Amino acid sequence: MTDKMHVKLNVNGEDHEFLAEPRELLIYALREKLNLTGPHVGCETTHCGACTVTLDGKSVKSCTVFVAQANGAEITTIEGIGNPDNLHVLQEAFREHHGLQCGFCTPGMITRATKLLEENPNPTEEDVRFGMAGNICRCTGYQNIVKSVLAAASELNGAKEAAQ
Amino acid sequence: MALDSGKPKFKYIGTRPNRPDGLDKVTGRARYGADISAPGMLHGAILRSPHAHAKILKIDASKALALKGVKAVVTRADFADGLSGEDWNIQENCMAGEKALYDGHAVAAVAATSALIARDAIKLIDVDYEPLPHVTDVDAAMAEGAPVIRDGAADYSVPEGLHPNVVRYFESGRGDLDEGFAKADLVLKRHYTTEAAHQGYIEPHACLAQLGADGKGELWCCTQGHWYVRQMCAAALGLEVSQLKVTPSEIGGGFGGKTTVFIDPVALALSRKAGGKPVKLVMSRSEVLRATGPTASASMDIKMGMTKDGKITAASGTYRMQGGAFPGAPVDETTVLAFANYNIEHVHHVGYDVMSNRPKQAAYRAPGAPMAAFGTESIIDEMATQLGLDPLEIRLKNAVKEGVRATYGPKFPAVGLIETLEAAQSHDNYAVPLGPNQGRGVASGFWLNWGGDTSASVAISEDGTVAVTVGTPDIGGSRASMALMAAEAFGIPYENVRVHIGDTASLGINEPTHGSRATYASGLAVIQSAKECIQKLSKRAAEAWGIDPDAVIWEDGFARPSGPNAGEFEPMSIAEIAGNMSSSGGPISGHFEASPETYGGSFGTHVVDVEVDPETGRTTVLRYLVVQDAGKAIHPSYVEGQFQGGAAQGIGWALNEEYIYGEDGRLQNPIFLDYRVPVASDLPMIDTVIVEVPNPGHPYGVRGVGETGITPPLPAIANAIAAATGVRFTKLPLTPPRVLAGIKAAKNA
Numbered sequence: 001m002t003d004k005m006h007v008k009l010n011v012n013g014e015d016h017e018f019l020a021e022p023r024e025l026l027i028y029a030l031r032e033k034l035n036l037t038g039p040h041v042g043c044e045t046t047h048c049g050a051c052t053v054t055l056d057g058k059s060v061k062s063c064t065v066f067v068a069q070a071n072g073a074e075i076t077t078i079e080g081i082g083n084p085d086n087l088h089v090l091q092e093a094f095r096e097h098h099g100l101q102c103g104f105c106t107p108g109m110i111t112r113a114t115k116l117l118e119e120n121p122n123p124t125e126e127d128v129r130f131g132m133a134g135n136i137c138r139c140t141g142y143q144n145i146v147k148s149v150l151a152a153a154s155e156l157n158g159a160k161e162a163a164q
Numbered sequence: 165m166a167l168d169s170g171k172p173k174f175k176y177i178g179t180r181p182n183r184p185d186g187l188d189k190v191t192g193r194a195r196y197g198a199d200i201s202a203p204g205m206l207h208g209a210i211l212r213s214p215h216a217h218a219k220i221l222k223i224d225a226s227k228a229l230a231l232k233g234v235k236a237v238v239t240r241a242d243f244a245d246g247l248s249g250e251d252w253n254i255q256e257n258c259m260a261g262e263k264a265l266y267d268g269h270a271v272a273a274v275a276a277t278s279a280l281i282a283r284d285a286i287k288l289i290d291v292d293y294e295p296l297p298h299v300t301d302v303d304a305a306m307a308e309g310a311p312v313i314r315d316g317a318a319d320y321s322v323p324e325g326l327h328p329n330v331v332r333y334f335e336s337g338r339g340d341l342d343e344g345f346a347k348a349d350l351v352l353k354r355h356y357t358t359e360a361a362h363q364g365y366i367e368p369h370a371c372l373a374q375l376g377a378d379g380k381g382e383l384w385c386c387t388q389g390h391w392y393v394r395q396m397c398a399a400a401l402g403l404e405v406s407q408l409k410v411t412p413s414e415i416g417g418g419f420g421g422k423t424t425v426f427i428d429p430v431a432l433a434l435s436r437k438a439g440g441k442p443v444k445l446v447m448s449r450s451e452v453l454r455a456t457g458p459t460a461s462a463s464m465d466i467k468m469g470m471t472k473d474g475k476i477t478a479a480s481g482t483y484r485m486q487g488g489a490f491p492g493a494p495v496d497e498t499t500v501l502a503f504a505n506y507n508i509e510h511v512h513h514v515g516y517d518v519m520s521n522r523p524k525q526a527a528y529r530a531p532g533a534p535m536a537a538f539g540t541e542s543i544i545d546e547m548a549t550q551l552g553l554d555p556l557e558i559r560l561k562n563a564v565k566e567g568v569r570a571t572y573g574p575k576f577p578a579v580g581l582i583e584t585l586e587a588a589q590s591h592d593n594y595a596v597p598l599g600p601n602q603g604r605g606v607a608s609g610f611w612l613n614w615g616g617d618t619s620a621s622v623a624i625s626e627d628g629t630v631a632v633t634v635g636t637p638d639i640g641g642s643r644a645s646m647a648l649m650a651a652e653a654f655g656i657p658y659e660n661v662r663v664h665i666g667d668t669a670s671l672g673i674n675e676p677t678h679g680s681r682a683t684y685a686s687g688l689a690v691i692q693s694a695k696e697c698i699q700k701l702s703k704r705a706a707e708a709w710g711i712d713p714d715a716v717i718w719e720d721g722f723a724r725p726s727g728p729n730a731g732e733f734e735p736m737s738i739a740e741i742a743g744n745m746s747s748s749g750g751p752i753s754g755h756f757e758a759s760p761e762t763y764g765g766s767f768g769t770h771v772v773d774v775e776v777d778p779e780t781g782r783t784t785v786l787r788y789l790v791v792q793d794a795g796k797a798i799h800p801s802y803v804e805g806q807f808q809g810g811a812a813q814g815i816g817w818a819l820n821e822e823y824i825y826g827e828d829g830r831l832q833n834p835i836f837l838d839y840r841v842p843v844a845s846d847l848p849m850i851d852t853v854i855v856e857v858p859n860p861g862h863p864y865g866v867r868g869v870g871e872t873g874i875t876p877p878l879p880a881i882a883n884a885i886a887a888a889t890g891v892r893f894t895k896l897p898l899t900p901p902r903v904l905a906g907i908k909a910a911k912n913a
Contacts, residue, residue, distance in 0.1 A: 037195065037199040038193070039192070040367065041446075042368065043836045045836060047836035079192050083191055084187045084193070087187075092190075094186075095183075095186040096182065098180075101417075101639070102366075102367070102417045102640060103190075103416070104414075104417060105366050129844040129845040133843045136841060136843060137844075138365055138417050139417055140808060141847060142843075142844040143805075144805065146844060146849070
């Protein structure tokens with residue numbers, strides 16, 4: 001067994017410190033050390049996106065990031081995006097527009113969508129389809145996922161306009 | 165009671181409320197198979213065969229056991245002896261005995277204090293293999309001289325003289341084929357093949373198991389059917405079934421692939437070997453693709469005769485289905501459903517269940533039906549083109565309806581094929597003009613649906629809200645459907661119902677969420693349980709009023725006197741009766757147990773437009789329409805969701821998805837990079853039309869809708885590509901290289 005290293009992460013606004021093997025993957029540190037089981041593991045090869053988190057402002061598949069690489073990073077998981085008492089607009093949209101069937105891909109989808117809407121606040125349907133192409137859903141045919149993201153975008157833009 | 169009088173008018177059924185588990189699933193709170201942990205838990209890992217076919221001469225785990233943190237190693241010796249039939253098949257598939265039968269077959273497993281140590285440890289297990297000749301192709305596996313997977317596996321149905329890899333034979337038909345073909349103006353014969361596809365659920369199999377030396381155990385796992393899991397695990401480990409309690413977690417997709425077990429018995433064996441410590445076992449994606457159950461691959465010969473005005477005079481089909489190293493490929497479903505859409509006088513089907521060195525196939529959404537539809541709906545389309553007939557008209561001319569005797573025997577009750585064809589015909593999508601390199605394809609499909617063992621329970625709480633317990637895991641929103649049906653039956657708000665998925669100790673046996681049965685069968689059980697509650701609630705009101713229970717009616721959540729003759733009493737609400745439960749005779753609950761057989765089949769018709777790039781052979785789906793009979797849509801959004809999801813999976817199977825085995829018998833594409841399922845940018849919006857021809861066998865008219873949607877896409881896409889390119893493709897999937905080669909070959913011909 002290799003020596004363990006000291007890792008510091010800021011996750012969902014809270015500082016965490018722990019020991020980890022350098023080969024340990026970020027997703028398992030989040031799930032097993034910090035008990036954040038919202039991000040899921042679907043493929044371990046970056047293709048399905050169920051493990052998507054935001055790492056230092058970028059959408060990242062946490063199944064192919066070593067926790068050592070993430071040392072010192074700021075990370076947001078689905079648990080940091082909103083909670084049942086205070087849902088993020090995207091969470092509300094996925095719920096209202098039935099943007100899920102089994103729900104397993106949903107945390108990664110929503111986490112990715114938060115960044116997509118920052119990158120492009122006025123996406124077309126095609127922008128959403130390409131912007132979410134790194135997240136696989138096997139249940140829905142993506143229909144209601146795309147609708148949910150578009151609805152959240154228009155909701156956020158409406159709120160922005162109202163504030164101006 | 166109002167439920168039984170005439171055509172029901174609905175207050176809640178047909179609305180689209182948010183699902184009860186939505187909050188948990190959008191916030192990451194829902195707990196799936198791998199999200200459950202226990203104190204003192206160990207982690208498991210499985211060593212898998214790198215050979216397609218090999219004798220296991222010796223397994224030496226001493227180095228693994230010497231690794232710090234390793235607590236147990238199990239091999240087949242740690243499972244029960246003396247099993248037979250499907251129990252043996254499942255046990256053998258979960259852990260190899262004398263031979264490894266496919267690339268990825270489990271040969272040993274480790275439990276250790278961390279998942280990383282467990283993965284390190286399996287690499288330290290030495291296995292002596294003697295590689296044997298292998299075969300992975302269905303036609304090759306039936307041919308003379310093919311390696312024998314296992315002698316003596318064939319059942320009574322197999323005629324003499326066939327290769328021992330043919331383990332089941334199925335034949336059915338009616339009429340006289342010669343007579344039927346003689347009446348035809350056009351007779352066509354074609355050979356079609358489809359490759360194995362995986363269900364592709366995003367959640368890999370995962371479980372947490374605990375089993376003591378006393379034979380008492382608990383298992384938490386993601387499954388479509390925990391009673392099946394309980395029975396299979398108990399058999400594999402030699403336990404009494406009732407000593408094992410299985411609790412389903414939330415499930416991240418299944419599509420048939422989670423109706424059986426792959427790792428659960430292994431985790432239980434590890435726990436027992438490790439002194440009863442809980443063991444978590446989670447598959448990787450490559451393990452899922454290599455060693456769980458994809459669908460069968462198929463090699464099919466279809467012959468059809470047709471008059472020049474489009475009447476089918478005769479049809480025959482031979483179906484060779486490869487189901488991996490065990491019996492079980494869906495030959496009966498394939499043959500039974502092959503021509504079921506059509507009223508054909510002379511028809512004959514033959515099916516072969518063929519073993520090969522591949523993983524044991526499992527159910528995948530309408531098992532066998534998509535392959536059968538690919539043959540039938542492709543040949544009909546080609547004949548329509550040759551005869552210059554409209555493909556929907558030709559289907560309407562032959563479509564089955566109520567009273568027609570099905571090609572598989574019984575007379576059809578009320579069914580909705582004609583309604584789906586007419587709705588497709590009048591839909592805007594069918595009239596959109598097409599450009600160059602574009603083509604339109606249509607196809608219809610059918611799934612029988614299923615009832616099966618069903619047990620449900622409804623309990624009235626002290627405040628008049630209702631707890632519903634069903635035994636079918638919620639895989640796509642069925643809690644919402646159950647709550648809507650209970651709300652409708654009681655006449656109380658949807659929000660006042662909470663639906664639970666019971667564990668194996670809390671209800672009688674239940675079949676899984678499969679066969680499109682959950683909304684139909686569990687729904688029926690919930691309605692019947694609610695009726696029993698309503699009878700009891702009405703009786704309590706009658707007793708309070710001192711009148712005959714027959715003089716009480718139940719309406720909108722209230723007991724009322726049935727009329728002036730019954731007496732003048734203020735209506736009594738469910739909350740009021742429930743509040744007095746304890747002092748008026750005790751708890752009120754209702755139960756239902758049965759194996760209902762009044763399921764109604766669901767027909768669907770799909771229309772797809774594609775564009776094929778002649779330079780690359782790449783197919784783009786431009787628009788897609790699903791029309792399907794739901795009987796009655798309880799929650800229309802989730803019915804549409806099933807239509808769209810089924811179509812998307814079928815599009816993947818038609819265009820990209822396939823199991824690719826190398827000459828060495830190893831799976832070459834065991835990750836999502838190469839096993840390419842559709843992503844958002846591959847698909848357009850999928851338009852849907854819900855047809856409602858009520859199922860007379862369900863109180864609210866429900867038909868199962870989950871499976872039919874994957875049946876038409878394979879031929880619909882192929883037919884559209886034929887229309888776009890002028891080239892007929894008979895081998896799936898229609899990947900760009902294959903389509904490009906077909907276009908080039910046609911040009912050079």
